[in-house]
Amino acid sequence: MTSGASDVVLIAYDGSENAKRAIRHAGHFLSASRAVVVTAWEPLARQAARISGLSGVMQPGWVPDVSAEDAALADAKMINEEGIDLAQKAGLQSEGRCIETITTVWAAIVDIANELDVNIIVTGTRGATGLRALLHSSVADQVLKHCHRPVLIVPPCDD
Template identity: 50%
Template sequence: MSVVLIAYDGTDNAQRAVTHVGQFVLAQRVVVLTVWTPIRPGSDPVSVDLDGPPDPPDLDDLDDLDIAYADAQRTNDEGLRLAKSAGLSAEPLCVAVTGTVWRTIIEAADRIEADLIVTGTRGTTGLRSLLQSSVSDHVLRHGKRPVLIVPPGT
């Protein structure tokens, strides 16, 4: 195994997944991925712009202002620390969601040519699991790479 992508959202199940990778998977490269949903600021209050239409916002500046991005970075840093404490030589990756979280995970895995995607699961069962497919279930069904789904702990 050379490249492993760990989907990390800060939950107990994601923490458990990182720990399992450290215990059971040998990899040359481990990438801790946190997917985040941008929160774009609303439009400015009405103002008078005497030199014509308002200038478009600078997208790089918006990332600096986006609290969701800052939160994702903190979550990813936590996952990275956990991975390193589990003996993994890991690198961070934060990606803004494109459509759905599961599709973003698959696209990130494709981009880094991951040999394995690792994710935790919420562990729903029964009728609820039939009505609500999990992110890990979608990654498993729609991705074209092996997926290790670590179940919730007891």
């Protein structure tokens, strides 16, 4: 990647060790004028509705306290701040964004990448294989399949 005034790297960050590794690789191998660390979050009310729908059991309605910040957003902000700090330590001029997922995490990442017109997306992956990979599709794999931008996928450390 050539360095220029408009070079923007989007780093998907969820606080996992694999995401931390992806930030270190981005700082080591990429030069860009700007890095945006993105943390996706889902409101607790939507999480509760999705989980209760999966259980097949009718759940009583839950109305969140709209005067207080959603706990999921507060958690996402803390995770995002950690990612910004790691990116800055890796040598990247970084800023953060917490993005609300409407459908899936990978779709939220693709949407924000398009909105920001980034040059490359960096993400870690769990490196799942076999049956586990079939049952739980990787966010990184879905970003790669659905985003028409370069994607750097950093695999987990081989311990």
